[in-house]
Structure formats: C-alpha cells, structure tokens
Amino acid sequence: MLDLHQTRIHDGRELLTRRYDVVRALSETLAAPLSAEDQCVQSMPDASPTKWHLAHTSWFFETVVLRAHMPGYRVFNEHYHYLFNSYYEALGPRQLRAERGLLSRPSLPEVMDYRQHVDASMRDFARAADEDTWSVAAPMILLGLNHEQQHQELLLTDIKHLLSRNALNPAYCAGYPASYSIGTSIQAQDVLSLGWVDCPGGRVELGHEGAGFAFDNETPRHEVLLRPYQLANRCVTNGEYLAFMADGGYRRPEFWLSDGWALSRAQDWRAPLYWQEAQEAGDGIWRNFTLHGLRDIDPLEPVCHLSLYEAAAYAQWAGARLPTEFEWEAASLGVAFDGRFLDAARLHPAAAQPGAGLQQMYGDVWEWTRSSYDPYPGFKPLNGVVGEYNGKFMVGQVVLRGGSCATPEGHIRPSYRNFFPPGARWQFSGLRLARDL
Structure with missing residues (x-):
C-alpha cells in the first residue's frame, strides 16, 4: 500500500508519478459501479454529481500544474475552466454549486476523455520538466493528489445520499459482508x-x-x-x-x-x-x-x-x-x-x-x-x-x-x-x- 501522506518532494519524480497513477485510478474504480445516469444527478446543493468530481479533480491538475508550469500545454476544452472550477474566486466565474446536476453535457465519455488527456499530459510533464520547474510544481502535484483523495470520499458520501433518495433503495455495490x-x-x-x-x-x-x-x-x-x-x-x-x-x-x-x-x-x-x-x-x-x-x-x-x-x-x-x-x-x-x-x-x-x-x-x-x-x-x-x-x-x-x-x-x-x-x-x-x- 502506498503511504501517500509520507510522500516528500525529494522522493523523486518516479515515485510521485507512480502515486499519481494509483490515486487517479482509484477515482475511476469508485465510479465504475455507477451508470451514466447515476453520475449526472445531484441530490442536494451540498453534494456533487460523480461526473463532476471526476472532472473537477482533473481540472485541478490542469489548472495548478499544467497551465501554470508546462509550456505549450494544449487545454482540452476552454469551457471546462468555468464548468469545473469549485470555489476559486481568483480564477473567475464558475458553475453554481447547487446547479452542478444540470450539467448533462459534457457527457460521461467526454469527461473520461478529459481525464485521459490530463493524465497523459501530466506524465509528459513529469518526464520533460527541468529541475527548477519540477521543484515548484511537485508540491502542487502532491496537493492535487490529497485533494483527489478528499473527493474520493465525497464521491462515496454524495452517491450514498443520492441513492438513499430512491424508493428502490438501490445498492452502490452488490454484496454485504x-x-x-x-x-x-x-x-x-x-x-x-x-x-x-x-x-x-x-x-x-x-x-x-x-x-x-x-x-x-x-x-x-x-x-x-x-x-x-x-x-x-x-x-x-x-x-x-x-x-x-x-x-x-x-x-x-x-x-x-x-x-x-x-x-x-x-x-x-x-x-x-x-x-x-x-x-x-x-x-x-x-x-x-x-x-x-x-x-x-x-x-x-x-x-x-x-x-x-x-x-x-x-x-x-x-x-x-x-x-x-x-x-x-x-x-x-x-x-x-x-x-x-x-x-x-x-x-x-x-x-x-x-x-x-x-x-x-x-x-x-x-x-x-x-x-x-x-x-x-x-x-x-x-x-x-x-x-x-x-x-x-x-x-x-x-x-x-x-x-x-x-x-x-x-x-x-x-x-x-x-x-x-x-x-x-x-x-x-x-x-x-x-x-x-
């Protein structure tokens, strides 16, 4: 088990990149039992749709790492800067929190394409960044990984609230120990x-x-x-x-x-x-x-x-x-x-x-x-x-x-x-x- 909270900046690019892959993969594993319809709905203003969590965590890496530190980075979709900002006032206007469930577009496959685009760019950045650039960006990558882990927990608590509002009492995952x-x-x-x-x-x-x-x-x-x-x-x-x-x-x-x-x-x-x-x-x-x-x-x-x-x-x-x-x-x-x-x-x-x-x-x-x-x-x-x-x-x-x-x-x-x-x-x-x- 990778002990993420013990990661240090001097542990090196390879270890941080490997931990990036582990954390990002877990988010997609947690979303996998859910249908596209499950992932789009918002059950209350304090909760967010699963699809939004998947996109926002990608937005974070795109915004604080790739756009800030990778010359020539190609933004996946300029509209996503508005749609998937959470509460960063300095970055401009954004989708209202209580209306995240209205985002039937982009589709779930488009959000997954966005994740793949960001992940591929992050790997390119880890290989190509010079030491000075990496020393500045690595703390932001580590913050982004811990940020995504927070959203993994929110993904589960938010989908539990959503499923609880369904009279069929549907389970997120089959089986019960x-x-x-x-x-x-x-x-x-x-x-x-x-x-x-x-x-x-x-x-x-x-x-x-x-x-x-x-x-x-x-x-x-x-x-x-x-x-x-x-x-x-x-x-x-x-x-x-x-x-x-x-x-x-x-x-x-x-x-x-x-x-x-x-x-x-x-x-x-x-x-x-x-x-x-x-x-x-x-x-x-x-x-x-x-x-x-x-x-x-x-x-x-x-x-x-x-x-x-x-x-x-x-x-x-x-x-x-x-x-x-x-x-x-x-x-x-x-x-x-x-x-x-x-x-x-x-x-x-x-x-x-x-x-x-x-x-x-x-x-x-x-x-x-x-x-x-x-x-x-x-x-x-x-x-x-x-x-x-x-x-x-x-x-x-x-x-x-x-x-x-x-x-x-x-x-x-x-x-x-x-x-x-x-x-x-x-x-x-x-x-x-x-x-x-």
Missing part, C-alpha cells in the same frame, strides 16, 4: 465495552510537524494547555444511540443546543440520517440504508451520519461532552490506525475490537469535536490561487477528526482537520465521549 448482519456479528463477549481512558493534559505541542504532506490548516505547530480529561475507549454504538432515542432524546430540548433543536424540529429528525423505521415490524424497529443496500441495524457498530447537534445532544444525555480537537489530537498520538478505511468490499463502519487503550481513533467514523474550525496561531494560507483552499472557510464550521470507512487509506494523520457545518449529516460522522477529570 456477513459480519455486518446481526445474526453473524461478532459475539457480545468479544465486543469492547465502553470504558474511559485517562489523559493527563498539560502543555502539549500540536499541529503538523515533519517532512510528510499536510494541508495548510494543520499548521503551524503550536503549544496548547489542556486540563486533565478522559476519553471513551471507543465510539458510541448504534445500540447505545437507540437507548437515547428510546428515552425521548429527539423530543427533549434540554439536551440540545438551541440551533440544533430548531433544525431538528424543522426537519423532523427522529433518528440518524439513513435510518428507516420498519413499519411492518412495529414502532422502534429501524433499518439502515448503506452503500451495500438496506440492512437491519447492528447495535454493535458505531453510530454514524449524525450532525454535530445530535452528537452533542447524545453526549449531554449521557452525562458527558464532546472532546475538543486538541484533546482528541493529544490523545491520538501514538495510537494504532486500527479502524476501517476505504475498502470497496466493506463501505460501512464496523464494531470496535477488544483491546486496551483507545480504539477506533482512526477510521470507521469521523468524530465530531466541540471545536470551531479556526486558524491556528500564526496561520498563513498557501501562496497563489491555492491560498483559497482552506483559510476562507474558517468561520461557521466545526472540526471532525480521525477519518472514516470512506477515507482512502494513507490519507489520514493525527493532525488532519476535517470540517463541516454543524447541521451536516451525510458524512460518515459519529462521536466519542469525553469528560473532565
């Missing part, structure tokens, strides 16, 4: 019971350090003062969340942040996103729509597709709280990457396995924190167009940590900061409890 079904799940005695791990706090250095890749929002490294605290040894499970629901969790405002209570009332939340009540089985019996189709709820799996508001309400009900992102990162240092990352055969979180210390810190579900997505002290955006990559979103968002079952392996690290609005539910987002010592 036997270990997901309640009847053949791991035995109760093999499940990790909820426990608490003491964390000493104190003065800690957090943020990215070292020569491996990191996004600009993970820097600079800085000192944080933490009071002693405890973290739950695993994520909250479906079974535990069902107890919150049965105790009226969605009907009791005392557990909820004000904005969350208003949103939950306005949208009639009664369960996590993708849970469907099985009417023929009576009240309180739920099924879960997954990328493998509709399945019974497994009480041992981590609960996911929660908003920050639901996660915070559960924590309040449980007599605990959510960790800050700094508590999470300090506790995660040196912890094994034991969770499930992107695997086409298992696109769903699984139960925590028995073990000492903190489990599931990485993989399975993104973990909401109680930290606003703010710049670190001394933060400076990247130079040039890519300076718009992260910094301008540092308001009104909340940080999540750890990655999920849809995160490509090798894309996560202790300092990685994901962020979404507090009402977002379509990501594989769950929670881990914290409390003060």
